[in-house]
Amino acid sequence: MSWRSVAAVVLLVAGGSLELLAVLGLCVMRDAYDRLHYLGAAGYGALLIGVAVVVRESFSIIGDKSLLVGAILVVSGPVLANTTARSFLVRDLGDWRGESGRRGDGS
Amino acid sequence: MNEWEIAAVVLGFALLPCLAVCLLAEPRSGLVALQIGGVLTSTILMLLAEGFHRQPFVDLAVVFAPMALVGSLLFARLMERGL
Numbered sequence: 001m002s003w004r005s006v007a008a009v010v011l012l013v014a015g016g017s018l019e020l021l022a023v024l025g026l027c028v029m030r031d032a033y034d035r036l037h038y039l040g041a042a043g044y045g046a047l048l049i050g051v052a053v054v055v056r057e058s059f060s061i062i063g064d065k066s067l068l069v070g071a072i073l074v075v076s077g078p079v080l081a082n083t084t085a086r087s088f089l090v091r092d093l094g095d096w097r098g099e100s101g102r103r104g105d106g107s
Numbered sequence: 108m109n110e111w112e113i114a115a116v117v118l119g120f121a122l123l124p125c126l127a128v129c130l131l132a133e134p135r136s137g138l139v140a141l142q143i144g145g146v147l148t149s150t151i152l153m154l155l156a157e158g159f160h161r162q163p164f165v166d167l168a169v170v171f172a173p174m175a176l177v178g179s180l181l182f183a184r185l186m187e188r189g190l
Contacts, residue, residue: 009110012110012111012114016114016117016118019118019121019147020117022143023124023143023147026124026139026143027127032135032136032138035136035139036139039142042143042146046146046150046153049114049153049154050153053153056157057157061162061165062156062160062162062165065165065166066153066156066165066168068169069149069153069165069168069172070153072176073172076173076176077146079176080142080179083180083183087183087186088186091135
């Protein structure tokens with residue numbers, strides 16, 4: 001077994017564990033705001049698995065595209081979490097700034 | 108079965124809790140479960156491409172990841188308006 005295979009398996013297990021941890025957090029947390037935090041962790045798990053594919057395959061077509069998918073998921077995770085939290089705040093409070101924002105406006 | 112296919116199967120089973128949260132929890136938690144399920148599905152497609160050495164699976168993942176982002180943003184926007 002070459003060092004590339006060992007490194008790929010280590011990265012694969014790390015990425016898979018991170019994604020399983022995200023699913024566990026989704027199930028265990030009580031509030032939707034708490035559950036949102038695990039979206040970013042799942043993206044990093046996908047990136048680790050993409051890196052594992054590159055380590056195993058080198059820069060082949062599958063390796064490059066896996067790295068691209070991992071990068072997309074890492075970048076989109078925090079964007080999605082912030083946008084979704086903003087939508088939840090607007091739904092709950094009528095304004096994404098919440099109570100403190102309303103006090104700042106003087107209303 | 109190689110290690111990539113085993114990881115794909117494990118993550119496939121991890122989709123079941125996401126489905127359960129989508130069906131049973133409040134709509135806001137369901138949206139979060141949908142987003143995490145999208146990340147899992149993209150990862151599973153990557154793993155299948157590597158496990159079977161079939162490039163079309165990773166092409167699906169490349170298309171699915173941005174589409175899942177757009178779909179989730181759309182759902183979030185609709186939920187803001189009281190869906």
